[in-house]
Amino acid sequence: MSDQQVFDVPASSAARALVNAAQYDAMYKKSVEDNAGFWGEQGRRVDWIKPYTQVKDVDYTGAVRIRWYHDGTLNVAANCIDRHLAKRAKQTAIIWEGDDPSESKHITYGELAEHVGRMSNVLKAKGVKKGDRVTIYMPMIPEAAYAMLACARIGAVHSVVFGGFSPDSLAGRIVDCDSRVVITADEGLRGGKKVPLKANVDAALKQCPDVSACIVVKRTGGNVEMKSGRDVWYHEEAAKVSPDCPAEAMNAEDPLFILYTSGSTGKPKGVLHTSGGYLVYASFTHQYVFDYHEGDIYWCTADVGWVTGHSYIVYGPLANGATTLMFEGVPNYPDSSRFWQVCDKHKVNIFYTAPTAIRALMREGEAPVQKCKLDSLRLLGSVGEPINPEAWLWYHRVIGKNRCPIVDTWWQTETGGILISPLPGATKTKPGSATKPLPGVMPQIVDANGNVLEGACEGNLCIADSWPGQMRTVYGDHKRFAETYFSAYPGKYFTGDGCRRDADGYYWITGRVDDVINVSGHRMGTAEVESALVAHPQVAEAAVVGYPHDIKGQGIYAYVTLKTGVTATEELRKELVLWVRKEIGPIAAPDLIQWAPGLPKTRSGKIMRRILRKIAENEYGALGDTSTLADPNVVTDLVDNRMNR
Ligand code: WT7
Numbered sequence: 001m002s003d004q005q006v007f008d009v010p011a012s013s014a015a016r017a018l019v020n021a022a023q024y025d026a027m028y029k030k031s032v033e034d035n036a037g038f039w040g041e042q043g044r045r046v047d048w049i050k051p052y053t054q055v056k057d058v059d060y061t062g063a064v065r066i067r068w069y070h071d072g073t074l075n076v077a078a079n080c081i082d083r084h085l086a087k088r089a090k091q092t093a094i095i096w097e098g099d100d101p102s103e104s105k106h107i108t109y110g111e112l113a114e115h116v117g118r119m120s121n122v123l124k125a126k127g128v129k130k131g132d133r134v135t136i137y138m139p140m141i142p143e144a145a146y147a148m149l150a151c152a153r154i155g156a157v158h159s160v161v162f163g164g165f166s167p168d169s170l171a172g173r174i175v176d177c178d179s180r181v182v183i184t185a186d187e188g189l190r191g192g193k194k195v196p197l198k199a200n201v202d203a204a205l206k207q208c209p210d211v212s213a214c215i216v217v218k219r220t221g222g223n224v225e226m227k228s229g230r231d232v233w234y235h236e237e238a239a240k241v242s243p244d245c246p247a248e249a250m251n252a253e254d255p256l257f258i259l260y261t262s263g264s265t266g267k268p269k270g271v272l273h274t275s276g277g278y279l280v281y282a283s284f285t286h287q288y289v290f291d292y293h294e295g296d297i298y299w300c301t302a303d304v305g306w307v308t309g310h311s312y313i314v315y316g317p318l319a320n321g322a323t324t325l326m327f328e329g330v331p332n333y334p335d336s337s338r339f340w341q342v343c344d345k346h347k348v349n350i351f352y353t354a355p356t357a358i359r360a361l362m363r364e365g366e367a368p369v370q371k372c373k374l375d376s377l378r379l380l381g382s383v384g385e386p387i388n389p390e391a392w393l394w395y396h397r398v399i400g401k402n403r404c405p406i407v408d409t410w411w412q413t414e415t416g417g418i419l420i421s422p423l424p425g426a427t428k429t430k431p432g433s434a435t436k437p438l439p440g441v442m443p444q445i446v447d448a449n450g451n452v453l454e455g456a457c458e459g460n461l462c463i464a465d466s467w468p469g470q471m472r473t474v475y476g477d478h479k480r481f482a483e484t485y486f487s488a489y490p491g492k493y494f495t496g497d498g499c500r501r502d503a504d505g506y507y508w509i510t511g512r513v514d515d516v517i518n519v520s521g522h523r524m525g526t527a528e529v530e531s532a533l534v535a536h537p538q539v540a541e542a543a544v545v546g547y548p549h550d551i552k553g554q555g556i557y558a559y560v561t562l563k564t565g566v567t568a569t570e571e572l573r574k575e576l577v578l579w580v581r582k583e584i585g586p587i588a589a590p591d592l593i594q595w596a597p598g599l600p601k602t603r604s605g606k607i608m609r610r611i612l613r614k615i616a617e618n619e620y621g622a623l624g625d626t627s628t629l630a631d632p633n634v635v636t637d638l639v640d641n642r643m644n645r
Contacts, residue, residue, distance in 0.1 A: 005389075007396070007429045013379070013405050017291050017425020024426035024439070031439040038440055039068065039468055043280050045287075046319065047083050049073045049249045052276070058466040060491050064482040067253050068277030068468040075247035076256055076279050077153035080318035081116060082247065084109045092323045095297070096142050097342050099189040099329035104345075107142055109321075112149075114243035115142070119150035121241035122234065126181055126213040130155030130248055133258065135179040137161045137170055137201060139188030140328040143217045143234065144304045145314050147183045152256060152275075155248035159258040159270070162305025163188050163195055165585040167203035169268075173260050174208045177270055177475055181213045183234075187220040191333035198224040205230075252276025258475045259307055261413040262525035263484060264496075264515035270475030271307075271413050278416050279319055281469025285417040285438065286316030289407055290350045290379060291424045297376070299325035300352040301339070306522070307413040308383055311469075312352060316417070331357050337368035340399070344372045351399075352381035352409075356520040358391045359551050362398075369398050379424055381407045384521025385553045386509050392431035410434035410509050412495065413523070414485070416469030419443070420507050433506045440467050445501055450489045453501075460513055461499035462492035515609070517546035517554045522587050524556065526609075529590065532583035533558060536576060538566045543599050543607050544590070547616035547645075555591035555645075557616040559599060559638070568595040592616075592643040598634040600626070611635060615642050 014020055019027065031038040040055040052072030059065045084091075089110035097104045107115070128134060134156050138144035144160070151158040161173050174182065182205070188195035198216055202225060205211050216224065217234040226233075256275045260268040286292055298317055302308035304326075317324035325346055331339050339361065343351060361368070380400050382392070387408055396406055406429060410420040419441045420434040427435050437443050442464040445453045453459050470493070474481040488494045498510040512518060515526045526544040533542035541561040549555035560576065562568055573593050581589045600608045614623050620639045626632050 005431060007405075007431075009425060009428060010403060010405060012403070013291070013424045016293070017423070018293075019288060019423050019426050021426045024423055027439040028437070032442065035440065035465060039280070042284050042440075043069050043072075043276070043468075045283050046074060046079045046276070046279050049075065052252060056466070060466070060486055060493065063478070064486050066466055066470055066472050068466075069252040069280070072252045072276055073249045074252065074276055074279070075153065075250055076275050076315065077116060077149045078247040079279060080149060080152075080315065081109060081113050084321045085113060088321055091321070093318060094142055094145060095323060095325040095346050097325060097327045097329070097346065099192065099333065101334065101338070101341065112146075115146045116149045116153060117243040117245040118238045118241055119143070119146045119234075120153045120245035122215060122237045123150055123154060123156060123181065124245070125237065125241060126215065128154065128156050128181055130250075131157065131255075132181070133157045133159055133177040133179040135159045135161060135170075135174050135177070135182045137163060137182060137184045137197060138217070138304070139163055139185050139190070139195065139197065139219060140303060140326055141185065141217065141219055142326065143185070145326065148257070148304070148310070148314055149318075153245060153247050155250050155254065157255045157257060159260070160305050160310070161260070162303060162585075163197055164305070164587055166582055167200045168207075169584055170200060171204040171207040172267065173270075174204065174211065176260070176267070177258050178210065180211055181215065182211055183215045183217070185217040185219040186224045187222040189220055189328060191330040194220060194222060202227070250275050253472070257310065259310065259413055261307075262516060262523045262528055264525060265527055268525070268528070269477070269480060269484070271471045272473045272475045273416050273469070274472050277468030277470070279315060281417045281467060282311045282316035283319040285469075286312060286322070287320055288423055288438070289409060289418050289421050290352070290381065292317075292320055292322055292350070296349045297323050297325065297347055298350040298352075299327070299343070299346070299348045300381075301327055301331075301354070301357065302352075302383075307416070311417050331361060332364075335368065336361055336364040337371050340369055340372035340374055343374055343377060347376040349376055349378045350381070351377055351379070352383065354384040354521040355382055355387040355391055356385065356552055358382070358387070358395050362391060362394045363551070366398055374399060374401065377404050379407065380404045381409055383409045383411070385518045386511060387432060389431035396431075405429065408432075408434045410507070414471045415467075416471065419463065419467070420509075430506055433502075433508045435506050437507070443499075443507060444492060445499055446489055446492070456501060456503045458500040458510070459498070460489070461495045461497045461507075461509070462489050463495065464492055466493070517556065519546075519549075519554055519556060519587060520552045524588055528584060529556060529558065529580060529588050532580045532588065533560060533576060535583065536579050538563055538572065539576070540564075541599060543596075543609065543612055545609060545613045545616050547592070547613075549591065552591075556588070557643070558590040558593045559596040559612055560593055561596050561599060592645065594638070594641060594643050597637055598631060600634050600638070601630050602628050603630045612638075615639055618642070
């Protein structure tokens, strides 16, 4: 696929767009020349209780300090709800589409205010105060959004844990941020299958003695155990409290949420986002990248357990007074036309999903799409991993009918919002490229020695200066924050991604350059999967790498050395896959396990992952220099016994 295939901005997009090409250039120029001035103006898109006089206070060196709007106060929930009520009390805020196609409902801004008010008062009744952490482990039901907004309203810090994580993973995250209150549901429902959320919480809480309350939303009515003195039904508590709850005045730099994400080493880290800058950035990017206009129906298919759900299902759209669709189900239930049926049913204008979903649906052919009209769609988005040109072109032709621009949005949990993306009325697109930085974003590509490369080049992607949505710290470990992101290339934020820039100044993300893999748009640390594997009593050692996977983008390839005397059987292989599912969650389950009598190590005992990656990628002809290996024969065995896919 040549880089030269270029799609013009469709005339219809250009005509209605908030920003055209010339305006983008002017905005970008201003944002670089007067960064604080630019963000100072953008900051006024939200309502402040006490307006800021300071815009930016950032130092990427030394201990690293990042503050935006730091003398202002505001409340994020009031910005997402209260300030819209005069005009939008009767407008739909959330369209909820259930797992079962016969179930859906509309929640107006007026109703949202009451639901969030009640949830806020229930949390207060459970003793939650400003600054306390609350863990949310929920299915994709409106109460998940109410819970997040209720925390924001009373100044509590939420930590949403994706409902696909295991009890152990959940427990680790509860303990790390010392949550005393957990909000969950009896069961989730996905693709017609029940997810035992409350039972998982019960198992997790055995390891969390400090949790004093578990608030349970009734979703399926399935049987659950309620521990007296600790567990309460949300609907019973909600009936006892008022729907009115004053919004706490929060400093711009007070924490809004923690979201755990995988790194290349150690336990998942708690990415901390604060209130003012995050909200400004979520609102700004949601409006410009999706060219959001009054009355648009907007659908992001992510789960609120990931940052995409935080910024682009809840905070960005609601800050902008939009109608945001929340989908409980999966793309292929009851059949693989579900996404498109939902688009028709709710007249969706803006549709934002992940390449892995597009590839999976593409495999089903065009028939499931042809059943639907898709005539309401105006704009398509992609997020989470590089989108291969073939999937991009299919998305453009079959879903967008050659009419809808595609915004391939590059960003990270750490960035809080989109950093590199086309603007639909301004940017010509190239399939597979996230195109250009948004105003206020200053990417740099550096070589291994930290030299900044100019023009067309390839290297490691850094961002030279801050933007308001940037994470502020790793919860409880500021040193790890500075080391992880600011030590490799002093004075810059290092993203962990490799990137190429072409002669037109377009950015092409090439994937992670660290030991993080991206499975179906979900981030996994290879070290986490390895430690789950070695926790199995029959495993001596394990090394995990990514390999190209047709649907998932990357699959998980595990090399496992068994303890002496243990026989390698198909049964054990299956057991290890189940073991990792249980230890971390289904998203971490290895796709392939190869028995490895030994792992390639240097004489000092360091595993040479480069070699393992090559074998997993089927590029064992080009293993490079193996002369520093303690035992080169190990490699021959691994190549001979590599797994087929
Ligand atoms: C990593 C961040 C962005 C929210 C969801 C994932 C990869 C993300 C793209 C894209 C190429 C992408 C990067 C990044 N990534 N979007 N449009 N093109 N790669 O957030 O779990 O924090 O993962 O996802 O490798 O570093 P995350």
